[in-house]
Structure formats: structure tokens, C-alpha cells
Amino acid sequence: MNDHLDWTSQAKALLDASADELDAVTLSRLNRARQAALAQRRPAAPRWFFAAGLTGACGLLLAVAVWHGRVGVPPASGDASAVASADDSDPLADDDDFYADLDFYAWLDAQDQDPPG
Amino acid sequence: MVATMPTIPVRPASWNCASVENLAERTLDGFLRSVERRALRMAELATRNRDEALDLVQDAMFGFVRNYAAKPAVDWPPLFYRVLDSRLHDWRRRRQVRGRWLGAWRHDPQDDGIDAIAQAPDTNDPGPLLRLADGEAASALDAALAKLPLRQRQAFLLRIWEGFDVATTAAAMRCSDGSVKTHLSRALTALRRELEDYA
Numbered sequence: 001m002n003d004h005l006d007w008t009s010q011a012k013a014l015l016d017a018s019a020d021e022l023d024a025v026t027l028s029r030l031n032r033a034r035q036a037a038l039a040q041r042r043p044a045a046p047r048w049f050f051a052a053g054l055t056g057a058c059g060l061l062l063a064v065a066v067w068h069g070r071v072g073v074p075p076a077s078g079d080a081s082a083v084a085s086a087d088d089s090d091p092l093a094d095d096d097d098f099y100a101d102l103d104f105y106a107w108l109d110a111q112d113q114d115p116p117g
Numbered sequence: 118m119v120a121t122m123p124t125i126p127v128r129p130a131s132w133n134c135a136s137v138e139n140l141a142e143r144t145l146d147g148f149l150r151s152v153e154r155r156a157l158r159m160a161e162l163a164t165r166n167r168d169e170a171l172d173l174v175q176d177a178m179f180g181f182v183r184n185y186a187a188k189p190a191v192d193w194p195p196l197f198y199r200v201l202d203s204r205l206h207d208w209r210r211r212r213q214v215r216g217r218w219l220g221a222w223r224h225d226p227q228d229d230g231i232d233a234i235a236q237a238p239d240t241n242d243p244g245p246l247l248r249l250a251d252g253e254a255a256s257a258l259d260a261a262l263a264k265l266p267l268r269q270r271q272a273f274l275l276r277i278w279e280g281f282d283v284a285t286t287a288a289a290m291r292c293s294d295g296s297v298k299t300h301l302s303r304a305l306t307a308l309r310r311e312l313e314d315y316a
Contacts (some may be wrong), residue, residue, distance in 0.1 A: 007309070007312075008277050008305070011277065011278075012277055012278055014254055015155075015158065015258070015278050019154040019155050019157075022154055022157070026167065030153045030157060030171070030174070033171065033174060033175035034149045034153060036175070038142055038146055038182060040182050040183060041142060042142075
């Protein structure tokens with residue numbers, strides 16, 4: 001009987017050692033399996049939570065789209081300051097021909113203003 | 118090593134449901150952590166494949182949490198091993214069916230009529246494992262356990278390794294106390310014979 005106890009207790013010790021010496025990858029997979037099993041107990045998010053989230057996201061998207069549209073379109077009324085702030089640059093700044101012929105346009109203007117004869 | 122049950126402390130009156138739920142989950146986590154390695158080794162001895170063994174242990178964890186987590190913690194060890202035992206039987210059944218289809222079905226030696234008395238060990242012998250070096254003994258024991266029929270192996274592992282008594286082992290294996298004794302006797306005889314051959 002003692003012999004029987006001896007070899008079974010040695011077998012038990014060997015099995016304990018084999019369980020203690022599992023590699024890190026296996027232990028990580030066991031940990032993930034355990035966490036996944038425990039996650040079953042946590043209550044799932046209610047459906048209204050998803051609906052509210054979806055509605056909020058749509059609302060936010062719409063607000064961003066409207067705001068973006070307003071910035072991109074110039075105002076319909078002739079608000080000079082608004083126009084100036086939207087685009088302060090001279091529309092003719094890059095027109096070199098216009099500045100080259102500036103004297104001609106001044107002469108033409110003077111011709112229009114002088115009465116004939 | 119017997120699975121030690123974490124004790125649940127008395128709940129203070131100020132605690133809310135979320136705290137209780139967290140404590141229950143931590144207790145359950147501690148229990149699963151305490152049995153997972155041995156469960157994996159048991160499954161691995163049955164399947165001889167670590168990936169399949171991991172899948173079976175995960176299935177067992179899912180089944181246990183789903184069906185028995187609400188039971189008292191002291192009842193968890195035999196219930197967990199009952200679920201694992203069930204998964205191991207399902208796995209063996211699937212494998213046998215697949216084996217039949219593939220024409221490679223082999224005879225399962227489980228419950229063959231081995232005469233336990235005729236195979237009884239000599240009590241004056243120092244024991245088969247004592248004659249082997251540690252590394253050899255571990256691999257010899259693994260090989261011998263893997264050769265055992267599922268019921269005999271489970272009886273050995275639950276009684277000898279887990280340290281369950283006969284009634285708890287019978288509950289885990291869903292059989293009578295007498296069957297546990299028979300399976301264990303046959304397992305010890307077969308293991309001894311295998312290890313003698315190895316030595």
C-alpha cells in the first residue's frame with residue numbers, strides 16, 4: 001500500500017510540475033479564454049443605447065455638414081465687410097497686363113470725361 | 118492539488134449591486150484561474166494536441182460560467198470538471214465518428230474486461246516511477262496516461278491529482294461511486310504496467 005502511495009504521489013508531483021511549467025503563450029491564451037468566458041456575465045448594452053448613439057452621430061454629422069456649407073458659400077446680401085473679410089486680396093493683383101496699360105486706361109478715362117470740341 | 122475556494126467576505130451594508138457583482142466576478146475569475154492549468158493538461162492528455170485542448174478548456178469555461186456560476190462556490194470544482202468531462206466525451210465521440218468515416222476507427226480499449234486482481238501490483242516493489250530519472254519519469258507518465266481510456270484517466274486525474282473523494286469524483290464523472298473505484302483500480306493497474314515496461 002505504501003508503495004502505491006509513493007508512486008502515485010510522485011505522479012502527482014510530476015503532473016503539478018507539468019502544469020506549473022506551461023509556456024507564456026499558452027498561459028496568455030488561457031487568460032484570454034477565461035476573460036471571454038467571464039465577459040458572458042456582464043450585461044450587454046441595451047438597444048436604446050445603440051439607437052441614441054446612432055442618432056447623436058447623425059446629428060453631429062449633419063451639424064458639421066451645415067457649418068461647412070455656410071463657410072464655403074458667400075453671403076447673398078451685399079455686406080461689404082463680410083466680403084472683405086472673406087477675401088481681402090485684390091482680384092487684379094495678378095493681372096500684369098492691367099497694370100502695364102494703366103496709363104492707357106487713365107487717358108481713356110480722361111477722354112470720356114472731356115466734352116467734345 | 119485540491120482547488121482552493123476563495124472565501125467570499127461578508128458584504129458591508131453600504132455596498133451596492135455593482136460592488137457585489139464585481140466581487141462575484143473576481144471570485145469566479147480566481148476559481149477559473151486555479152483550475153485552468155490542470156484542466157488544460159487533462160484535455161491535452163486526452164487530445165494529445167494543445168490547440169484542441171485549449172479549445173476544449175475554453176468551451177468548458179463558457180459552459181461552466183453560463184450554467185453554474187450562480188451555484189455556491191464550494192460546488193464549483195466538481196461542476197467545472199463535469200463540464201470539462203462532458204466536452205472531452207463530445208470530442209471523443211466526434212473523433213470516433215470522423216474515424217469511422219475515414220475508415221481509421223480503432224478499437225477503444227475502455228472498459229475491456231481486464232482482471233484487476235490478476236494485474237495487481239507487487240506491493241514489495243519500490244514503484245515504477247522511482248526507477249526513472251525525473252525527465253524520463255515525466256514523459257513516461259504522460260505517455261502512459263495518454264494511453265489510458267478516457268474514463269480511467271479521468272478517474273485517476275480527479276482522484277489522485279485533484280484529490281477529490283470518491284463521491285465528488287463520481288459527481289464530476291456522472292457515474293456511481295462503484296464505477297469510480299473500478300475505473301481507478303484499472304487505471305492504476307494499467308499505469309503501473311505501462312511504466313514498468315518503460316523502466
